[in-house]
Amino acid sequence: EAQVTQNPRYLITVTGKKLTVTCSQNMNHEYMSWYRQDPGLGLRQIYYSMNVEVTDKGDVPEGYKVSRKEKRNFPLILESPSPNQTSLYFCASSLQRASTEAFFGQGTRLTVV
Amino acid sequence: GQNIDQPTEMTATEGAIVQINCTYQTSGFNGLFWYQQHAGEAPTFLSYNVLDGLEEKGRFSSFLSRSKGYSYLLLKELQMKDSASYLCAVKSGDSNYQLIWGAGTKLIIKP
Numbered sequence: 102e103a104q105v106t107q108n109p110r111y112l113i114t115v116t117g118k119k120l121t122v123t124c125s126q127n128m129n130h131e132y133m134s135w136y137r138q139d140p141g142l143g144l145r146q147i148y149y150s151m152n153v154e155v156t157d158k159g160d161v162p163e164g165y166k167v168s169r170k171e172k173r174n175f176p177l178i179l180e181s182p183s184p185n186q187t188s189l190y191f192c193a194s195s196l197q198r199a200s201t202e203a204f205f206g207q208g209t210r211l212t213v214v
Numbered sequence: 215g216q217n218i219d220q221p222t223e224m225t226a227t228e229g230a231i232v233q234i235n236c237t238y239q240t241s242g243f244n245g246l247f248w249y250q251q252h253a254g255e256a257p258t259f260l261s262y263n264v265l266d267g268l269e270e271k272g273r274f275s276s277f278l279s280r281s282k283g284y285s286y287l288l289l290k291e292l293q294m295k296d297s298a299s300y301l302c303a304v305k306s307g308d309s310n311y312q313l314i315w316g317a318g319t320k321l322i323i324k325p
Contacts, residue, residue, distance in 0.1 A: 143301070143315030143316050143317045191257070201262045
């Protein structure tokens, strides 16, 4: 089954404790991205990757890091989480950046206390 | 600036028809998308419009007018499972193909 898998689905952590949210897709897509979704706001892109070893900042990259060592995986790293990073996070992939459809992971609800 | 506007919330009755509007102002245009998102779940793709006119897909239709910066999603024969948020997104016209998202319209279906 074609899918994007994120882990964990739910995470409560404390300020400053490094964490990683994993994302994996099995569709051989080149383009992957991370979004955060907050009430009253549209999805905001954090980082994206056009292909292996090619990553770039989105609209709200501060406080986040990513890596793309393999085509299928695109982890999101929070080196020192803060309460303002409490949000719902989605990983998405598409064949290419210009593709007409994106596939989303199930989301990770992160709470930083 | 780049902006997408859609109503925050709408209510409709089971079996009826509802139209969700979306207006946009972006630097160029490479297509408009509608996604459905049930509470706490991932957005799922509904439709894509790049040319003016109406695209029909079963109970759902999407319309685009590029000259007016306007789109709507039409849902017919509403079912309770259609209760969800509907997200409008525009792909910008520059080489970055940036996707700009609206905040979504929460649709509540009543029996």
